[in-house]
Amino acid sequence: MTSLxxxxxxxxxxxxxxxxxxxxxxxxxxxxxDAARWEMLRDMYFAGRTVEDAGSLLSxxxxxxxxxxxxxxxxxxxxxxxxxxxxxxxxxxxENPVPLAAIFRFADGxxxxxxxxxxxxxxxxxxxIAETSDGRLLKTAQFVKAAGGCSAPALKNPQLTLxxxxxxxxxxxxxxxxxxxxxxxxxxxxxxxxGMQYDQLNYYYIxxxxxxxxxxxxNGAPVLxxxxxxSLSEDPSIHFSLVPEKEGTLEVTAEDxxxxxxxxxxxxxxxxxx
Amino acid sequence: MVLGAWALWAAPARADVLPVIEVAPxxxxxxxxxxxxxxxxxxxxxxxxxxxxAEAVAVIDTGGGPAVGRHLREAVRARTAxxxxxxxxxxxxxxxxxxxxxxxxxxxxxxxxxxFQAALMARSSHYLRMFEDAAGADAAxxxxxxxxxxxxxxxxxxDLGGRILDLVAHPPAHxxxxxxxxxxxxxxxxxxxxxFMERAPAVDGTALGWLKALDTLAALPAQRAVPGHGPxxxxxPDAAAGLRRYLEQLVTGVRAVQKSxxxxxxxxxxxxxxxxxxxxxxxxxxxxxxTAVFAELEWE
Numbered sequence: 001m002t003s004l005x006x007x008x009x010x011x012x013x014x015x016x017x018x019x020x021x022x023x024x025x026x027x028x029x030x031x032x033x034d035a036a037r038w039e040m041l042r043d044m045y046f047a048g049r050t051v052e053d054a055g056s057l058l059s060x061x062x063x064x065x066x067x068x069x070x071x072x073x074x075x076x077x078x079x080x081x082x083x084x085x086x087x088x089x090x091x092x093x094x095e096n097p098v099p100l101a102a103i104f105r106f107a108d109g110x111x112x113x114x115x116x117x118x119x120x121x122x123x124x125x126x127x128x129i130a131e132t133s134d135g136r137l138l139k140t141a142q143f144v145k146a147a148g149g150c151s152a153p154a155l156k157n158p159q160l161t162l163x164x165x166x167x168x169x170x171x172x173x174x175x176x177x178x179x180x181x182x183x184x185x186x187x188x189x190x191x192x193x194x195g196m197q198y199d200q201l202n203y204y205y206i207x208x209x210x211x212x213x214x215x216x217x218x219n220g221a222p223v224l225x226x227x228x229x230x231s232l233s234e235d236p237s238i239h240f241s242l243v244p245e246k247e248g249t250l251e252v253t254a255e256d257x258x259x260x261x262x263x264x265x266x267x268x269x270x271x272x273x274x
Numbered sequence: 275m276v277l278g279a280w281a282l283w284a285a286p287a288r289a290d291v292l293p294v295i296e297v298a299p300x301x302x303x304x305x306x307x308x309x310x311x312x313x314x315x316x317x318x319x320x321x322x323x324x325x326x327x328a329e330a331v332a333v334i335d336t337g338g339g340p341a342v343g344r345h346l347r348e349a350v351r352a353r354t355a356x357x358x359x360x361x362x363x364x365x366x367x368x369x370x371x372x373x374x375x376x377x378x379x380x381x382x383x384x385x386x387x388x389x390f391q392a393a394l395m396a397r398s399s400h401y402l403r404m405f406e407d408a409a410g411a412d413a414a415x416x417x418x419x420x421x422x423x424x425x426x427x428x429x430x431x432x433d434l435g436g437r438i439l440d441l442v443a444h445p446p447a448h449x450x451x452x453x454x455x456x457x458x459x460x461x462x463x464x465x466x467x468x469x470f471m472e473r474a475p476a477v478d479g480t481a482l483g484w485l486k487a488l489d490t491l492a493a494l495p496a497q498r499a500v501p502g503h504g505p506x507x508x509x510x511p512d513a514a515a516g517l518r519r520y521l522e523q524l525v526t527g528v529r530a531v532q533k534s535x536x537x538x539x540x541x542x543x544x545x546x547x548x549x550x551x552x553x554x555x556x557x558x559x560x561x562x563x564x565t566a567v568f569a570e571l572e573w574e
Contacts, residue, residue, distance in 0.1 A: 061539075063539065067542065067561040067562040067564075067565045068562050068565045068566065071538075071565055071566075071569060073537060073538045073539060075537075115537070117538075148400065151400075153393075153396035153397060164573070169572065169573070171532075171535070171572075173535055183535065185535075187572055187573070189573065197396075198396070198399070235569065235572075235573070237572070
């Protein structure tokens with residue numbers, strides 16, 4: 001995190017906010033540095049494999065300038081053709097200390113959209129890599145200006161955060177029709193401590209403690225499996241596609257880095273489709 | 275000759291007295307600018323001031339930089355020779371505390387909310403770095419984070435000599451460590467950043483908690499408030515009307531976006547958009563407020 005100091009330059013809003021967007025351009029790495037960083041990450045995560053430009057098969061939406069570096073919304077959508085299936089998407093925050101934020105594995109290789117929120121520690125490319133069923137790797141990336149997201153104290157209300165740990169919420173549209181896909185949002189209350197948050201009162205780094213896996217099952221069948229790391233924001237949020245049946249149960253199992261397992265399930269009823 | 279030398283020496287000191295307004299007898303307030311900290315203003319971007327009793331002085335917030343604190347101290351000294359017994363910090367944000375070090379030599383005791391110290395220390399290195407970057411290394415040299423001598427867990431009276439100040443530690447609102455000061459003698463309520471006027475508010479705690487805190491404060495028999503940002507004083511409870519309107523729109527607007535399955539990005543674009551022309555520095559603070567409130571309300 002050598003760039004952290006640089007990344008908190010100029011234009012800092014000092015009045016009231018602890019970790020804010022930086023307007024200056026000083027922290028923006030030169031494109032050549034970005035490319036070198038990516039080559040290193042590619043060798044680290046996808047050694048020996050070819051990574052192609054995704055073109056229209058994969059899209060990534062991120063704010064070019066984040067409003068809260070510890071809570072940067074990212075949306076990834078796949079648009080595979082009839083002959084291509086996307087089995088997994090890797091989300092990488094190039095400049096973060098642990099760049100691989102999450103891997104989303106889909107049971108259905110058709111079009112998918114996932115959304116989550118990440119911590120951004122320094123101005124960075126955010127990269128999505130789609131893995132197709134025939135073993136190709138497809139890449140898209142977007143530059144995001146934000147800094148300090150990994151070391152930002154999770155302090156909005158620490159007592160509440162701890163008391164709520166492991167609690168989950170599922171948000172669905174008000175009306176569901178069997179067979180028609182909807183976007184569901186899963187929220188898992190968890191501090192997702194990065195290990196970089198310093199407790200200066202007690203003089204220690206709060207140990208890393210974060211959600212490592214999330215498994216979503218619907219009527220016993222897999223929907224989504226997520227492997228995650230410290231780059232996901234506090235209270236991890238995941239939007240995913242779901243095709244409801246007339247009656248069904250959605251089950252979520254999450255595990256964290258201390259081996260704690262959290263489970264929750266929700267009955268889902270949908271109107272009869274035509 | 276001696277007199278002349280004294281006058282020459284004293285001249286710059288006079289220029290460095292922070293301008294204050296006596297908003298009620300013995301209650302002096304300096305109104306900070308509606309700007310971000312830079313080398314020119316050295317962090318003079320929040321309200322600060324002091325209350326003078328028969329025996330002692332309480333300074334309330336110290337400005338957003340060491341120089342502001344020193345100039346505030348000169349303003350006290352220009353009004354009274356009584357000892358500065360207390361420095362009260364209304365919350366941990368740097369624009370209210372970075373002047374604290376100026377009062378070290380007075381032996382003043384720092385008074386703050388019981389959660390103040392933890393909140394400040396978790397962010398102090400970040401605050402210092404931001405201040406250095408914005409105001410320059412020279413300006414930042416004297417920044418010191420002093421330990422809190424008196425931590426307020428609920429309520430505390432401090433006596434300045436026939437003048438009682440009621441300090442109240444609030445549940446999480448603007449931050450998780452907001453403290454208000456009520457001067458019984460003049461009915462002046464020093465709100466800290468629980469009240470913003472003119473300058474866009476920043477939600478660094480909880481919007482719902484903040485609205486509750488405003489209800490609590492509205493019930494107080496205060497004549498006037500000294501807001502954390504805005505004019506030196508304003509009639510109470512009207513002073514909080516704009517802030518309440520903004521927070522209510524944030525909450526109802528974000529709830530509506532969430533109910534329709536909307537994203538944070540959509541909420542930033544849509545929620546409380548009509549407030550834009552009513553606040554200075556709106557674009558610097560509003561998008562982050564929406565983001566924070568969005569995350570807060572998801573767990574209602």
